[in-house]
Amino acid sequence: MNAVDPSPTISSAVPKARIRFGIVLMPNFTLTAFSGFVDMLRLSADDSDFSKPVRCAWSVVGKTLAPVRASCGIQVTPWETYDEAEPFDYVVVVGGLLHSVPQADDETLEFIRRAARGNTTIVGICTGVFALMRAGVLDGHRVCVSWFHYWDFIERFPNADADALVADRLFVIDRRRITCSGGRASIDVAAAILLRHMDHATVQKALRILLVGEMQKGNAPQPHPPGIAPATHPKVKRAILLMEQYVGRALPLDELASKLDLSPRQLERLFKAETGKSPQTFAKHVRLRTAAWLLTSSDRTVADIASSCGFSDASHLGREFRKQFGLPPVMYREQRAGVAVGDAEGFTEAGLDDAAADAIPQ
Structure with missing residues (x-):
């Protein structure tokens, strides 16, 4: 599969090849962040109301096929394991609660590192950015975190570059690293990613179906x-x-x-x-x-x-x-x-x- 151009330019044509997204769910992940991102993919992938993965495809991947529990109790079963998955254009790590259970295991961190070494763009949503930091794939990049988790981030990563840490914006796109504060902003960051590969009308249609209207840009302030x-x-x-x-x-x-x-x-x-x-x-x-x-x-x-x-x-x-x-x-x-x-x-x-x-x- 050809690598995806990481620049945030908007294409006016439907891509010849589907854009592939691999989604990694952390234990106690935030359901809103996951569902908002996936629904933007689903609604933008097809012209009609069949949710067919025509323009893009997505897969939930994990260390095993054991269900992953969301913070609200709903469980999602991965579709394939890290070893089985083909290369993705985007690997999206969705985080959630920080203090209740162990976070990313060694196999997950290695999967993130392996993807980062290739042409894959790595996306951290909500506290998924903590896993990206632990994997060591954010060095030299600006990092967006929620203001609510800012002090957690500082405590866990005291050697992080404070000037590169952004807690006043919805999301940050820095070359092949994208980090997002979470919540409703997961819809906005998905829209921004899709605009790299699809025409504006297709993405705007998905936003209207979700009753969002206009997407918020990354430099929009957090609540x-x-x-x-x-x-x-x-x-x-x-x-x-x-x-x-x-x-x-x-x-x-x-x-x-x-x-x-x-x-x-x-x-x-x-x-x-x-x-x-x-x-x-x-x-x-x-x-x-x-x-x-x-x-x-x-x-x-x-x-x-x-x-x-x-x-x-x-x-x-x-x-x-x-x-x-x-x-x-x-x-x-x-x-x-x-x-x-x-x-x-x-x-x-x-x-x-x-x-x-x-x-x-x-």
Whole structure:
């Protein structure tokens, strides 16, 4: 099979050969990410409503043919094993829950490496990117992760290039490596891949059938952070996500503005209009909010948390923390013992007491 051109150019003709996708499911994979991606393939593969794999074909592959359990309990049986599968144009690794069961086994990691050594484009969806990192196939590439799993990623891969880590976008295409934050974005990244090989009308038809409408581009921001209205300007949303991504190192205003293709003055004006606060003040609140969450969700020392949240030392964190919350970090931890600060969606106001909620910029 001829290799697929990895450039994101859009072809106006139906490909002569089917594009082959091999899909690897991690234990406790996210069903939404898997089904969204596959349904885009299914609906784009055929002209009629028969779901025939005319333009592209897909196969679920695994170490064995034993069913793989999704995080919701539904099980999917692989169609073929790694040894039986023919070469694919794309190998797609779909992840899910990180903490409940062992992740990718040695055979899966070797399958990913073997595919990466050829002409195959490797795709990581949701926490599938963790498997790609463990396989060592992302060196020298930008990597997209969900903001929700950013700290998990940093903890598991402390030597990763922080400047190459992207937690403020839906997905990233970097040559033959594609990484996606997961969820609904799996539909968008599938559409972006298919547009390399199919005409726009075919892909758009599939999106309309899924009631999605227009696909989101990779540089679209991930969903708005807690405490921010949905109507907030997308540049401000992205700036806040960058603040969370770089919570351990306060980004200078000019560097933050540069990442957003704005001037520092433009960014300050936009932030003031949208939040009523300067970027610097908002960033400090983000760091304090993260420190409050770490105090109640971990047993890390105050000094360690201070370092992780961009404060010079424990005393610096203590001074700022008392200003914002009215009590020192240790006392805050003692009072909040056994009470979760954030819910499963992140650090939301519902999980904070009144003093902590006041620290979240509105």
